Amino acid sequence: MPTRAGAKIFAEKALLPDGWVENVLVSVSDNGSIAAVEQGQAPEGERVGILLPAPVNLHSHAFQRAMAGMSERRGKGERDSFWTWRQIMFRFLDALDPDDIEAIAAFVQMEMLEAGYAAVGEFHYLHHQPGGVPYDHLAELSVRIISAASDTGIGLTHLPVLYQYGGVDQRALGSGQIRFGNDPERFARLHEQAADAIKILDGDAVLGVAPHSLRAVSEEGLASAIELAGRTPLHMHLAEQVGEVEELVDAKGQRPVAWLLNNHDVSSNWCLIHCTQMLPEETLGLAGAGAVAGLCPITESSLGDGIFDGVRYLQAGGRFGVGSDSNIRISLSEELRTLEYSQRLRDKSRATVATPEKSTGRVLFEGAVSGGAQAAGRNAGKIAEGCFADLLALEAHSIDLEGREGDEILDAYIFAGDDRMVSDVWSAGRHVVRGGKHVKGDAIRAAYRATMKRLRNRL
Numbered sequence: 019m020p021t022r023a024g025a026k027i028f029a030e031k032a033l034l035p036d037g038w039v040e041n042v043l044v045s046v047s048d049n050g051s052i053a054a055v056e057q058g059q060a061p062e063g064e065r066v067g068i069l070l071p072a073p074v075n076l077h078s079h080a081f082q083r084a085m086a087g088m089s090e091r092r093g094k095g096e097r098d099s100f101w102t103w104r105q106i107m108f109r110f111l112d113a114l115d116p117d118d119i120e121a122i123a124a125f126v127q128m129e130m131l132e133a134g135y136a137a138v139g140e141f142h143y144l145h146h147q148p149g150g151v152p153y154d155h156l157a158e159l160s161v162r163i164i165s166a167a168s169d170t171g172i173g174l175t176h177l178p179v180l181y182q183y184g185g186v187d188q189r190a191l192g193s194g195q196i197r198f199g200n201d202p203e204r205f206a207r208l209h210e211q212a213a214d215a216i217k218i219l220d221g222d223a224v225l226g227v228a229p230h231s232l233r234a235v236s237e238e239g240l241a242s243a244i245e246l247a248g249r250t251p252l253h254m255h256l257a258e259q260v261g262e263v264e265e266l267v268d269a270k271g272q273r274p275v276a277w278l279l280n281n282h283d284v285s286s287n288w289c290l291i292h293c294t295q296m297l298p299e300e301t302l303g304l305a306g307a308g309a310v311a312g313l314c315p316i317t318e319s320s321l322g323d324g325i326f327d328g329v330r331y332l333q334a335g336g337r338f339g340v341g342s343d344s345n346i347r348i349s350l351s352e353e354l355r356t357l358e359y360s361q362r363l364r365d366k367s368r369a370t371v372a373t374p375e376k377s378t379g380r381v382l383f384e385g386a387v388s389g390g391a392q393a394a395g396r397n398a399g400k401i402a403e404g405c406f407a408d409l410l411a412l413e414a415h416s417i418d419l420e421g422r423e424g425d426e427i428l429d430a431y432i433f434a435g436d437d438r439m440v441s442d443v444w445s446a447g448r449h450v451v452r453g454g455k456h457v458k459g460d461a462i463r464a465a466y467r468a469t470m471k472r473l474r475n476r477l
Contacts, residue, residue, distance in 0.1 A: 145159055186232065
């Protein structure tokens with residue numbers, strides 16, 4: 019893991035909890051937390067142009083990164099959808115072994131760091147060997163995700179997934195899903211092994227629980243996952259597809275969001291992923307629960323999921339974060355831009371989430387930073403004493419940032435620029451990106467290339 023040591027970071031401009039400030043000196047302690055934030059200081063230590071709190075990528079399936087570009091052909095006589103894409107994914111994952119998964123995960127994490135994310139919530143449902151036989155160490159593939167995080171230095175919230183059934187009717191898992199499956203008892207043992215494995219990380223890692231979805235776990239399984247999670251992060255896919263909604267209405271007489279809110283105490287440690295199929299009253303109910311909506315706009319666009327009811331949700335005080343999900347494209351700025359543009363296309367309007375006090379870019383960025391930290395159970399999300407030093411620096415001399423002040427900086431970064439503006443990233447004080455490149459990038463890229471070459475020979 020990249021090392022960390024007490025450091026001082028001087029920023030010409032920084033976004034602090036109370037707003038934009040010039041000439042800021044941030045002192046980082048040896049344990050990766052922010053020891054002090056001082057304003058109006060002279061340059062000292064490492065110098066950057068624009069310093070921001072770095073967000074968490076709150077939803078990732080790392081192995082799907084290696085599928086990028088493989089699912090853009092239409093099947094014969096079919097209307098392609100999420101469900102046809104899923105069959106491609108199932109066939110692909112049967113080719114993956116533990117070494118492949120570790121190399122892919124490290125590459126994905128490196129790309130996330132270079133895009134400006136300081137941490138990731140890994141929604142990890144690939145547990146067993148092809149054919150469904152468990153590894154001798156139940157948490158073998160969790161160990162590989164954790165090992166990749168040790169290599170890249172990314173902050174990790176690891177979320178082992180409970181996956182029991184192929185549908186709400188509790189049909190058996192199909193051949194493509196058999197690597198995911200556990201009953202609650204075996205899952206608890208896997209989770210315990212993952213808890214032991216994650217201790218190798220640098221003191222800022224978190225272990226949570228992820229019941230996959232209402233269609234893939236029983237009511238008893240969901241209750242067991244909630245009990246296992248306690249107050250740690252609990253993430254779950256919810257109301258992503260029309261077919262999922264119809265299946266739950268047929269089985270339980272209620273839509274997914276309504277059923278969950280009516281039957282469980284959804285609160286601040288919950289993160290509900292996608293929620294693209296909601297009625298207005300469900301949107302308001304979710305906003306009032308204090309949970310985080312985990313939005314993945316690039317993947318939701320790719321899979322044709324639908325558009326999150328973002329304007330209504332934010333006006334009701336709802337909390338959100340963003341994630342890269344399928345990892346076909348990892349871009350923090352583009353996730354935020356796609357989120358806003360989807361609202362504009364649906365509503366035929368502009369600046370949909372802006373407020374009289376804050377621009378569109380600031381609302382999006384601060385919302386994603388705060389909600390991502392909450393969803394990850396991570397003491398981060400702001401440049402403030404006591405928080406982890408999860409920091410993102412933008413190159414102030416990027417052509418689209420030249421002369422920009424205040425919220426215009428974030429507007430230009432999200433809507434005119436892209437992640438090439440990212441110059442440096444710190445994850446809990448580990449300086450993992452310098453000059454726009456990960457400090458171990460060459461070796462990680464070489465391992466990924468070798469892995470993809472082996473995979474092409476197997477597929």
